[in-house]
Amino acid sequence: MYTDRPCLPQIRRRFSAQNEKVIELFEQTQSSTHKLQRNRGGFVWTLNAEEFCEAFYTWAEACQTELPTDDENQKQWRKEFADHWSFIALAIHKSCLLYRLIYAREPLRTEMCPVHKGKWSGCVWEKLECGCQFGSNVTGWLRKD
Numbered sequence: 001m002y003t004d005r006p007c008l009p010q011i012r013r014r015f016s017a018q019n020e021k022v023i024e025l026f027e028q029t030q031s032s033t034h035k036l037q038r039n040r041g042g043f044v045w046t047l048n049a050e051e052f053c054e055a056f057y058t059w060a061e062a063c064q065t066e067l068p069t070d071d072e073n074q075k076q077w078r079k080e081f082a083d084h085w086s087f088i089a090l091a092i093h094k095s096c097l098l099y100r101l102i103y104a105r106e107p108l109r110t111e112m113c114p115v116h117k118g119k120w121s122g123c124v125w126e127k128l129e130c131g132c133q134f135g136s137n138v139t140g141w142l143r144k145d
Contacts (some may be wrong), residue, residue: 049102060085096120096137104134109141116140 061136064082066075078141100106103144112118113132132139 060089096134097141100134100139106134108142109143110138111142111144113140113142 015046049076060081064078066078070078095110101108108134113130115128115130116132117140119140121140123136124138125136126131127133128138130140130142134143
């Protein structure tokens with residue numbers, strides 16, 4: 001369901017006080033393209049892929065930022081998070097699969113390519129006969145057509 005400005009007062013009543021900034025941001029954008037969804041007793045709008053990614057990276061950065069009020073346990077948790085995050089962030093940046101799922105809205109490929117046997121095999125600029133390419137990426141998995 002998409003919303004427009006006239007229904008905002010009805011939605012406003014469903015938000016708690018802690019979400020007032022979210023409502024203000026929504027009012028500032030005056031956008032009718034955000035999709036509203038029921039979530040935990042209220043309504044929230046979904047983010048597009050770029051907005052979600054920005055929020056996700058902001059969250060990860062905040063988790064790693066040491067605060068003057070952190071005790072030793074919290075400092076250790078932040079250090080461990082940062083160690084794991086560097087691995088996860090690299091995997092996210094390198095993932096052709098994640099790109100296909102989010103931006104290309106492609107369903108998960110479940111049939112293994114008989115030639116590349118489920119292994120990403122680099123980039124090839126010419127079209128391969130096996131059918132497991134996504135652009136120049138040789139994914140190792142056949143498309144669902």
